[in-house]
Amino acid sequence: MQLSREQLLQAFRSMVKIREFEERLHIENPKGEIPGFLHLYAGQEAVAVGLCEQLTERDYIISTHRGHGHCIAKGCDIPAMMLEIYGRADGLCNGKGGSMHIADVTKGMLGANGIVGGGQPIAVGAAIACKMRGDGSVAASFTGDGAANQGTVFEAMNLAVVLQVPKVFMFEMNGYSEHTGGSYSTGAKDPVQRIRGFGIPVFEADGFDLFSVYDAVRQALEISRNGGGPTAVYAQTTRYYGHFEGDPMLYRAPGEVERLRAENDCLQNFRRRVTEAGLLTAGDLDGIEVEIRALVDHSVVAAKAGRGHTPAELLTNVYASY
Amino acid sequence: MSIKTMREAINEALHQEMARDSRVIVLGEDVSGGAGGTSGQREAAGGVFGLTKGLLPRFGEARVIDTPISEAAIIGAANGAALAGLRPVAEIMFADFVGVCFDQILNQAAKFRYMFGPNAKAPLVIRMTMGAGMGAAAQHSQTLYPLFTAIPGIKVVTPSNAYDAKGLMIAAIRDDDPVIFLEHKMLYGESCEVPDEPYALPFGEAALVRSGDDVTIVAFARMVNFARAAADKLAAQGIHCDVIDPRTTSPLDEDMILESVRATGRLVVVDESPPRCSLAADVAAMVAERAFGYLKAPVRQVTAPHTPVPFANDLESLYIPSPEKIIQAALATMASR
Ligand SMILES: Cc1ncc(C[n+]2csc(CCOP(=O)(O)OP(=O)(O)O)c2C)c(N)n1
Ligand SMILES: [Mg+2]
Numbered sequence: 093m094q095l096s097r098e099q100l101l102q103a104f105r106s107m108v109k110i111r112e113f114e115e116r117l118h119i120e121n122p123k124g125e126i127p128g129f130l131h132l133y134a135g136q137e138a139v140a141v142g143l144c145e146q147l148t149e150r151d152y153i154i155s156t157h158r159g160h161g162h163c164i165a166k167g168c169d170i171p172a173m174m175l176e177i178y179g180r181a182d183g184l185c186n187g188k189g190g191s192m193h194i195a196d197v198t199k200g201m202l203g204a205n206g207i208v209g210g211g212q213p214i215a216v217g218a219a220i221a222c223k224m225r226g227d228g229s230v231a232a233s234f235t236g237d238g239a240a241n242q243g244t245v246f247e248a249m250n251l252a253v254v255l256q257v258p259k260v261f262m263f264e265m266n267g268y269s270e271h272t273g274g275s276y277s278t279g280a281k282d283p284v285q286r287i288r289g290f291g292i293p294v295f296e297a298d299g300f301d302l303f304s305v306y307d308a309v310r311q312a313l314e315i316s317r318n319g320g321g322p323t324a325v326y327a328q329t330t331r332y333y334g335h336f337e338g339d340p341m342l343y344r345a346p347g348e349v350e351r352l353r354a355e356n357d358c359l360q361n362f363r364r365r366v367t368e369a370g371l372l373t374a375g376d377l378d379g380i381e382v383e384i385r386a387l388v389d390h391s392v393v394a395a396k397a398g399r400g401h402t403p404a405e406l407l408t409n410v411y412a413s414y
Numbered sequence: 415m416s417i418k419t420m421r422e423a424i425n426e427a428l429h430q431e432m433a434r435d436s437r438v439i440v441l442g443e444d445v446s447g448g449a450g451g452t453s454g455q456r457e458a459a460g461g462v463f464g465l466t467k468g469l470l471p472r473f474g475e476a477r478v479i480d481t482p483i484s485e486a487a488i489i490g491a492a493n494g495a496a497l498a499g500l501r502p503v504a505e506i507m508f509a510d511f512v513g514v515c516f517d518q519i520l521n522q523a524a525k526f527r528y529m530f531g532p533n534a535k536a537p538l539v540i541r542m543t544m545g546a547g548m549g550a551a552a553q554h555s556q557t558l559y560p561l562f563t564a565i566p567g568i569k570v571v572t573p574s575n576a577y578d579a580k581g582l583m584i585a586a587i588r589d590d591d592p593v594i595f596l597e598h599k600m601l602y603g604e605s606c607e608v609p610d611e612p613y614a615l616p617f618g619e620a621a622l623v624r625s626g627d628d629v630t631i632v633a634f635a636r637m638v639n640f641a642r643a644a645a646d647k648l649a650a651q652g653i654h655c656d657v658i659d660p661r662t663t664s665p666l667d668e669d670m671i672l673e674s675v676r677a678t679g680r681l682v683v684v685d686e687s688p689p690r691c692s693l694a695a696d697v698a699a700m701v702a703e704r705a706f707g708y709l710k711a712p713v714r715q716v717t718a719p720h721t722p723v724p725f726a727n728d729l730e731s732l733y734i735p736s737p738e739k740i741i742q743a744a745l746a747t748m749a750s751r
Contacts (some may be wrong), residue, residue: 127549127727179549179726190551190725206553207511208483241482245513269483270443271459273450277482343451343458400728410721 107137110161112388121337133161137333138358140165140262142305152200152218152231154211161202166201181400207240219257228317232260233393238269249290254324261324266331299329300356418608421578424716427583430612441479442505446470489518496538508556509542523592524567539586545598555723557687563663569593574638581615597638618665626654630674633684643711644740679710680747689717711750714743
């Protein structure tokens with residue numbers, strides 16, 4: 093698999109956007125201006141980007157409570173997302189959704205989701221629409237190790253097979269479900285085999301390596317875009333922060349995150365691969381980091397100064413016309 | 415007797431009932447936590463809000479069960495365990511997640527006794543957190559007790575303070591019917607005097623939180639605090655209120671409400687839920703039917719608006735009924751005639 097220079101730059105840019113966005117939220121959150129819960133995606137960037145870089149605006153994704161990375165990878169506007177997370181009236185969802193419910197339906201991003209397992213059946217429905225359009229588009233859903241045991245996910249997998257719809261199930265296994273190890277709550281010795289048992293072809297990927305994810309997704313899309321029905325990609329990854337911001341992570345061995353960051357960071361892995369192969373220069377990559385840091389910086393400043401709501405806005409958008 | 419938070423009081427009730435009755439089991443997501451983690455530390459959570467802390471080390475894995483994220487299976491298993499003679503206390507982390515397992519409540523637990531006869535008892539408790547105020551948005555903030563109250567066969571508990579929470583939790587575990595026990599997130603840190611020994615408070619008996627002759631205020635869960643704050647301010651203006659906390663919405667202590675309204679002639683009902691088919695509407699209808707002749711003014715309902723719970727802080731505080739809105743409603747009842 094050979095990615096063009098433009099594709100490489102674009103993938104890196106997207107991963108850096110997610111990383112910078114999340115690292116900055118980790119710093120900003122304790123200042124107390126952000127309402128609600130934050131579930132950060134740092135560490136998992138290669139998974140969202142490896143999938144979404146191969147989707148177009150005609151394709152759909154549906155996300156999870158840990159949704160910032162999926163949103164950014166699908167092209168949601170960074171300043172508008174930041175405004176949303178600060179609960180501003182000009183936010184991407186008018187400040188009514190917040191971190192756990194960011195969406196941009198115009199970009200095929202059908203929403204982060206506060207209900208674990210809520211999204212997968214919805215994506216099957218979007219895939220029905222894709223199939224009816226007959227334009228080769230697909231719908232994808234993200235599923236964590238914990239969510240993979242929700243009945244709705246099993247139902248969605250079975251329905252997708254029954255209907256032979258173009259649906260990609262992206263399993264992103266960061267090893268934990270809140271405060272519990274992923275292995276505890278999955279009875280199957282071989283969870284990949286469990287997915288195959290539904291009749292879904294599974295492509296396994298190293299979620300620390302963008303190229304590995306990219307390749308697995310490419311194979312899955314080749315099937316799903318061409319009438320072959322649903323597919324799955326199964327990627328091992330990690331999260332760098334707690335389940336939510338503030339989680340003391342008592343369930344994780346001391347030093348585990350630091351070691352993974354130092355030895356198997358998806359951004360560093362990418363950087364090493366492309367510079368050693370002479371595909372991009374360190375200068376190319378550094379330039380992107382500087383540019384994105386400025387973008388995130390300006391987004392935070394704008395979000396802090398964002399517009400509050402008028403009381404009337406409480407009542408809008410309950411129905412098509414209220 | 416000592417000062418305990420509502421979190422501590424409920425935790426103590428769970429400890430005491432598990433020690434007293436070996437049929438009591440606890441199950442839910444991360445009720446202990448840590449299983450399968452790399453630190454090797456069990457009980458890495460003790461419940462995401464810390465309500466089930468200390469149960470695993472004390473009572474062991476057979477009775478303190480961490481489950482996968484599978485709400486339908488959690489409540490279904492609690493139903494079956496209850497039918498088979500155990501007394502499960504199942505946790506649904508946020509009441510909103512009940513959408514995933516509603517069949518097990520609506521069609522199963524609620525109806526066993528009626529459909530199968532009195533030998534089929536399902537003595538389970540379903541603990542859920544509820545309520546707005548944390549910026550947790552539309553899928554983590556609903557109250558939902560009106561929905562549960564509407565189901566015959568389910569009992570519904572909505573404690574407003576630590577003392578009641580402990581006594582009602584113990585009563586819920588000892589009750590032979592399915593009980594939904596709703597813990598308002600914003601009350602977990604609130605504290606009061608709570609006896610150390612176990613005690614049960616009866617269902618269907620309201621608490622008269624404050625007494626006065628002018629206006630009856632009926633309020634639920636967190637809204638009881640707001641009603642009390644409003645009544646304090648009204649008292650300074652010479653308007654004295656009965657503040658009634660029903661404590662359980664099913665069964666509902668209709669008698670105390672009616673008795674109070676017959677004395678005051680004025681009723682304000684405060685409910686953090688949206689107005690349609692709310693407890694506010696339920697109480698207002700009951701009073702309209704049974705104490706109409708005593709009313710000196712139209713009943714006032716102070717509720718959330720007919721919208722989902724918004725995320726932004728500014729909108730969320732507009733959404734939640736405030737002491738100020740309760741005062742306005744009480745003054746409005748005083749103004750008519
Ligand atoms: C129906 C439902 N049950 C429980 C939760 C609480 N909850 C939120 S995230 C989560 C763990 C999800 O784990 P996983 O699917 O592995 O995703 P990750 O957090 O690792 O990204 C839980 C239990 C919820 N939001 N919705
Ligand atoms: Mg996970």
